[in-house]
Amino acid sequence: MSLILNSKKNTLIIRVRGDFDLVSVHEFREKIDQSLEETMSQNLLLDLSEITFIDSSGIGVILGRYRKVKANHGQMVICGTQPAIEKIFKVSGIISLMPICSTEKEAWKLLEQNTFKGA
Amino acid sequence: MSLILNSKKNTLIIRVRGDFDLVSVHEFREKIDQSLEETMSQNLLLDLSEITFIDSSGIGVILGRYRKVKANHGQMVICGTQPAIEKIFKVSGIISLMPICSTEKEAWKLLEQNTFKGA
Amino acid sequence: MGKIVNNKIKLEFLSKGENVALARITIAAFVSQLEITLSDLEEIKVAVSEAVSNAIIHGYQNKPEEIVTMTGILKGNTLILEIVDQGIGIPDIQKAMEPAYSTDPERTGLGFVFMQSFMNEVKVESQVNCGTKVILTKQINPDLKNMAVS
Amino acid sequence: MGKIVNNKIKLEFLSKGENVALARITIAAFVSQLEITLSDLEEIKVAVSEAVSNAIIHGYQNKPEEIVTMTGILKGNTLILEIVDQGIGIPDIQKAMEPAYSTDPERTGLGFVFMQSFMNEVKVESQVNCGTKVILTKQINPDLKNMAVS
Ligand SMILES: Nc1ncnc2c1ncn2[C@@H]1O[C@H](COP(=O)(O)OP(=O)(O)O)[C@@H](O)[C@H]1O
Ligand SMILES: Nc1ncnc2c1ncn2[C@@H]1O[C@H](COP(=O)(O)OP(=O)(O)O)[C@@H](O)[C@H]1O
Numbered sequence: 132m133s134l135i136l137n138s139k140k141n142t143l144i145i146r147v148r149g150d151f152d153l154v155s156v157h158e159f160r161e162k163i164d165q166s167l168e169e170t171m172s173q174n175l176l177l178d179l180s181e182i183t184f185i186d187s188s189g190i191g192v193i194l195g196r197y198r199k200v201k202a203n204h205g206q207m208v209i210c211g212t213q214p215a216i217e218k219i220f221k222v223s224g225i226i227s228l229m230p231i232c233s234t235e236k237e238a239w240k241l242l243e244q245n246t247f248k249g250a
Numbered sequence: 251m252s253l254i255l256n257s258k259k260n261t262l263i264i265r266v267r268g269d270f271d272l273v274s275v276h277e278f279r280e281k282i283d284q285s286l287e288e289t290m291s292q293n294l295l296l297d298l299s300e301i302t303f304i305d306s307s308g309i310g311v312i313l314g315r316y317r318k319v320k321a322n323h324g325q326m327v328i329c330g331t332q333p334a335i336e337k338i339f340k341v342s343g344i345i346s347l348m349p350i351c352s353t354e355k356e357a358w359k360l361l362e363q364n365t366f367k368g369a
Numbered sequence: 370m371g372k373i374v375n376n377k378i379k380l381e382f383l384s385k386g387e388n389v390a391l392a393r394i395t396i397a398a399f400v401s402q403l404e405i406t407l408s409d410l411e412e413i414k415v416a417v418s419e420a421v422s423n424a425i426i427h428g429y430q431n432k433p434e435e436i437v438t439m440t441g442i443l444k445g446n447t448l449i450l451e452i453v454d455q456g457i458g459i460p461d462i463q464k465a466m467e468p469a470y471s472t473d474p475e476r477t478g479l480g481f482v483f484m485q486s487f488m489n490e491v492k493v494e495s496q497v498n499c500g501t502k503v504i505l506t507k508q509i510n511p512d513l514k515n516m517a518v519s
Numbered sequence: 520m521g522k523i524v525n526n527k528i529k530l531e532f533l534s535k536g537e538n539v540a541l542a543r544i545t546i547a548a549f550v551s552q553l554e555i556t557l558s559d560l561e562e563i564k565v566a567v568s569e570a571v572s573n574a575i576i577h578g579y580q581n582k583p584e585e586i587v588t589m590t591g592i593l594k595g596n597t598l599i600l601e602i603v604d605q606g607i608g609i610p611d612i613q614k615a616m617e618p619a620y621s622t623d624p625e626r627t628g629l630g631f632v633f634m635q636s637f638m639n640e641v642k643v644e645s646q647v648n649c650g651t652k653v654i655l656t657k658q659i660n661p662d663l664k665n666m667a668v669s
Contacts, residue, residue, distance in 0.1 A: 153386045184418070215407055215411040219483065222479075303565075307626075333558075334558060341629075374537075376532075376533055377533050378530065382526075
């Protein structure tokens with residue numbers, strides 16, 4: 132797994148590449164938590180369009196970050212899930228916790244709508 | 251492995267896809283020998299640009315077909331070998347038996363030149 | 370009709386995180402000898418990944434010098450996978466298989482949920498301090514779309 | 520510098536032609552835990568393919584119910600592979616390893632030539648009617664080009 136991190140408009144953008152399994156959990160947790168602090172971002176936008184695999188270890192750290200963001204009154208949106216992994220998002224229940232959309236553009240729209248609503 | 255066979259100007263054109271190993275040897279031998287007979291082609295043009303793997307089993311049937319074509323006073327040309335497999339062609343000595351070129355176009359040029367020379 | 374495949378493999382590897390991917394790739398190559406849909410393939414990879422991760426994290430508590438064994442059997446279009454560790458074992462299998470149950474606060478308890486959602490059958494045999502065997506079975510549906518053109 | 524990998528796997532499979540590809544893919548996934556050049560990877564795949572094909576065709580004379588065992592060890596950047604069969608064995612190893620020597624008129628006798636060209640060391644142990652073990656060793660050069668950008 133490799134991570135590309137960017138921040139924009141109070142939001143940390145995470146682009147994940149490769150296999151998102153047991154081996155990647157530690158690095159993901161450390162890097163995201165550190166970047167959330169450094170950038171003082173409230174929201175998380177997680178782009179999974181380049182992942183090649185995900186299992187419950189990956190889902191686990193995503194859920195962990197979700198809780199953190201919520202505790203900080205932020206929002207989290209996932210984009211770029213491919214058909215092959217959609218069932219994992221359904222079965223895990225993530226789908227009922229946060230919006231999952233196809234593109235980063237849609238994700239931004241959602242984040243901006245909700246921020247506006249919240250304001 | 252899958253094979254696409256065509257014939258043109260006294261030449262059987264073979265395009266190989268996938269892994270060219272032990273498992274493919276039997277099918278390759280059968281299909282080529284049958285097609286050589288049916289089309290009464292004298293020459294063989296073997297396009298390997300779409301193979302994903304080759305080992306001595308693959309080299310073996312290629313050499314077998316080469317002998318057959320030579321016995322029938324035809325010519326054989328190989329095209330489309332990728333860098334990763336070039337060493338195999340060198341070590342096996344195939345390189346000194348028949349021309350190996352990049353594209354089918356070049357292969358045709360060679361076949362036509364040599365036929366002309368032979369005539 | 371797809372050709373009938375009967376085959377058997379056994380893979381033994383060290384209980385290291387990197388080998389979870391190795392186990393997945395090996396099984397993917399193994400079942401790809403059958404006509405298989407991408408979605409079946411993906412589901413098998415997830416189930417294997419869960420069972421092997423559990424052997425490493427829970428069974429062997431992340432000790433990297435232990436051995437995990439994975440056996441794969443293809444009988445016609447039935448896949449039977451066994452993932453075995455000689456680790457700490459599971460005291461209460463029924464409880465362990467409950468959704469969201471985990472003995473590790475950092476984890477989700479979704480491993481068995483995924484195995485059960487993605488395979489036709491999940492059986493667990495375990496003895497405390499002896500180890501755990503997870504048996505996963507799946508009927509693989511032929512890939513009708515690809516078969517039509519092949 | 521690439522990270523140091525120490526790892527070990529063992530794959531057992533039926534002596535069927537389809538499993539030659541399986542062995543190759545498994546070893547490719549195994550050595551890819553290291554920084555490796557495409558050309559090293561390709562050479563290892565060929566060497567494995569030759570040794571496993573020999574076990575199936577020669578060792579077991581194409582009987583599909585026998586078991587081939589492949590062991591892989593990574594120690595730093597040294598790869599050690601063992602391919603073992605319990606087949607007919609080789610009466611004269613030196614002769615068998617001569618270029619172009621083959622007991623099968625349909626084959627080329629290039630198997631050992633490829634193993635020797637693509638690996639740093641090829642050792643063969645064999646006993647007639649007991650079986651054959653081929654030990655292949657290769658120093659894997661780090662992929663300097665990819666490392667520079669990573
Ligand atoms: N191979 C194993 N050895 C020991 N305990 C296990 C093993 N597999 C599962 N368990 C136990 O079952 C629990 C539930 O497993 P699972 O559903 O995969 O969730 P998780 O891995 O997220 O904890 C684990 O927390 C662990 O206590
Ligand atoms: N595992 C094996 N068991 C028995 N004989 C073998 C084995 N491997 C190689 N041999 C013998 O060594 C010879 C040379 O092998 P090789 O160089 O791979 O060429 P080829 O496979 O083309 O015959 C074979 O023809 C066979 O007689």
